[in-house]
Amino acid sequence: DVKVTQSSRYLVKRTGEKVFLECVQDMDHENMFWYRQDPGLGLRLIYFSYDVKMKEKGDIPEGYSVSREKKERFSLILESASTNQTSMYLCASSWGGWADLGNQPQHFGDGTRLSIL
Amino acid sequence: GQQLNQSPQSMFIQEGEDVSMNCTSSSIFNTWLWYKQDPGEGPVLLIALYKAGELTSNGRLTAQFGITRKDSFLNISASIPSDVGIYFCAGQRMWEYGNKLVFGAGTILRVKS
Numbered sequence: 001d002v003k004v005t006q007s008s009r010y011l012v013k014r015t016g017e018k019v020f021l022e023c024v025q026d027m028d029h030e031n032m033f034w035y036r037q038d039p040g041l042g043l044r045l046i047y048f049s050y051d052v053k054m055k056e057k058g059d060i061p062e063g064y065s066v067s068r069e070k071k072e073r074f075s076l077i078l079e080s081a082s083t084n085q086t087s088m089y090l091c092a093s094s095w096g097g098w099a100d101l102g103n104q105p106q107h108f109g110d111g112t113r114l115s116i117l
Numbered sequence: 118g119q120q121l122n123q124s125p126q127s128m129f130i131q132e133g134e135d136v137s138m139n140c141t142s143s144s145i146f147n148t149w150l151w152y153k154q155d156p157g158e159g160p161v162l163l164i165a166l167y168k169a170g171e172l173t174s175n176g177r178l179t180a181q182f183g184i185t186r187k188d189s190f191l192n193i194s195a196s197i198p199s200d201v202g203i204y205f206c207a208g209q210r211m212w213e214y215g216n217k218l219v220f221g222a223g224t225i226l227r228v229k230s
Contacts, residue, residue, distance in 0.1 A: 004159075033218075043160075043205075043220045090159050102147050102211030103167070106218060108159035 003027070004109035006091050012115045019078040021112050023091030030097040032074035033058075033106060034066060036087040043090065049074055050098045081116045088113050123206050123221030130196055131229050138204060138224045139190040146208030146219075149182050149189040154203045154223075163204075164191070198228050 007022035025032065033048040035058075045058030047066040055066050063085060067075040074093075078085055092106040123140045130136055140149070148167055152160035164175050166182035166189060173180055179192045189208075193200055206221040 006159075042222055045218065102209050102217070105148065105150050105162050105165040105209075107162055108152075110159045111157075113157075 004091055004093055004107055006089075006109040006112050008112050009110065010113050010115075012117060013078075013081050014117055015081060015083060017078075017081045019081050019114070019116075021076040021078075021089055021091075021114070023074045023076070023093075023109060024072050025074075025091075025093040025107075026072065027093065027095070027107075028071065029093035029095050029107075030071070031094040031101055031104070031106075032068065033092040033094075034064075034074065034076045035090045035092065036060070036085075037090055037111070038087050046076065048101075050101060083116050086114060086116045121206060121208055121219050121221040123224055125224055126222065127225035127227065129227045129229055132196060132198060134196055136193040136196050136200070136226065137190060138206075139188065140206035140208070140221045141188040142208055142219070143187065144208070144210075144219075145186040146210045147186075148209040149180070150207040150209065150218075151178075151180050151189070151191045152205045152207065154205060156202075160205060193226075196226075196228055201226055201228050 003026045005024045013019050034046045035043045037043050049055045049068040065077045089112045091109045094104040094106045096104050121140045121142050151163045154160040164180040169186045171182040177194045203223045205223050209218045
């Protein structure tokens with residue numbers, strides 16, 4: 001079975017802090033994704049990566065950056081946390097590189113519920 | 118932007134009843150996915166559909182990829198209390214800027230035991 005592990009289930013940070021959310025997958029997947037999930041807005045894509053050191057912006061990248069130094073790990077960084085970034089953050093991964101981005105199903109982690117005070 | 122219309126928004130059913138939910142879109146997708154999300158958890162993949170017209174089962178779950186590639190349905194037969202949760206459909210395709218996975222708003226399933 002695919003296992004996508006997010007480092008924290010719950011996280012509380014203060015406004016202005018730099019926040020790191022970590023995600024690791026154990027299936028050798030090329031593609032990894034970061035979403036946020038908010039009531040009434042559904043899942044929205046922040047960034048995705050189709051290979052090591054490659055990253056692409058999703059629908060709402062402002063205020064975020066990502067890092068993919070190793071294939072199995074994809075980090076989401078909130079450069080200067082703000083209260084409107086309080087949300088549930090979900091990491092996902094899928095098999096295949098760029099050519100398979102639209103074809104292979106994404107597998108999700110359990111999420112990190114982040115609160116910015 | 119692209120949207121998926123998922124219905125119904127919520128439903129109460131009697132244990133043992135069959136359930137049906139569907140998603141429609143104005144856009145064509147390469148892949149249709151159905152996920153279930155329990156409170157405080159991430160979405161779990163239930164069924165993936167890759168071809169127009171494809172009908173796939175996973176235990177008591179059956180899903181179909183519409184012929185037009187713009188819709189999909191999910192059926193749950195003989196519902197049980199653990200079927201409670203939120204079910205999401207998702208359509209996936211490539212576009213010039215990469216992957217596009219569009220989620221429906223979800224169907225909240227509540228079972229009367």
